[in-house]
Amino acid sequence: MANEPKTKPTEQSVAEFLEQVEPARRREDGAALAKIFSEATGAEPTMWGPSMIGYGSYRYVSPRDPRRHGEWLKTGFSPRKAQLSLYGLKDLPAGAELLPSLGKYTEGAGCVYVKKLEDIDLDVLRQLITIAYSRTDDPIASGTSW
Numbered sequence: 001m002a003n004e005p006k007t008k009p010t011e012q013s014v015a016e017f018l019e020q021v022e023p024a025r026r027r028e029d030g031a032a033l034a035k036i037f038s039e040a041t042g043a044e045p046t047m048w049g050p051s052m053i054g055y056g057s058y059r060y061v062s063p064r065d066p067r068r069h070g071e072w073l074k075t076g077f078s079p080r081k082a083q084l085s086l087y088g089l090k091d092l093p094a095g096a097e098l099l100p101s102l103g104k105y106t107e108g109a110g111c112v113y114v115k116k117l118e119d120i121d122l123d124v125l126r127q128l129i130t131i132a133y134s135r136t137d138d139p140i141a142s143g144t145s146w
Contacts, residue, residue: 008071009054012047021079029117030079033086036122037077040129045076052078052087058135075132086112086125088132095131098124 018034021027034045034053041055048054054073062068075088089112090096099105099112103120106113114120 007049007052009057010047010049012050014045014047014053017047017051017053018079022081025116026079026081026084029084030077032117033077033079033084036126037075037129040126041075041133043133046073048073048076051080052076054087056133074135075129084114084117086114088135089128092131092135095128098128098131102128
């Protein structure tokens with residue numbers, strides 16, 4: 001199917017992935033984030049693609065092209081070499097409103113980038129994760145058909 005998303009949940013072990021993250025600083029931040037996300041969501045992590053760790057999922061339909069639809073993580077992160085990528089934190093209005101309180105970060109189209117955990121307020125991060133995890137988007141429940 002041409003419109004099928006490339007990034008999907010995998011069977012890869014989150015613990016094994018985190019043990020292999022380089023440099024060591026990112027590995028430590030990744031382990032800390034895994035603990036924070038698990039505590040804030042109460043969910044078990046799942047690998048999405050080769051390097052994203054996700055918590056929960058929802059079904060989406062693209063507002064620009066209804067033929068594009070699928071499953072996506074509610075919230076999560078990736079301990080990338082250059083910076084930490086945090087997903088889902090600004091997708092809901094309450095998260096977008098709280099985001100400026102996070103600390104030092106930059107934004108991409110769908111994520112928030114953090115150089116190091118010391119740059120952000122971890123209590124605000126926990127609130128943002130909780131907001132993101134509360135997402136209930138489901139096109140089937142809302143009457144949208146695929």
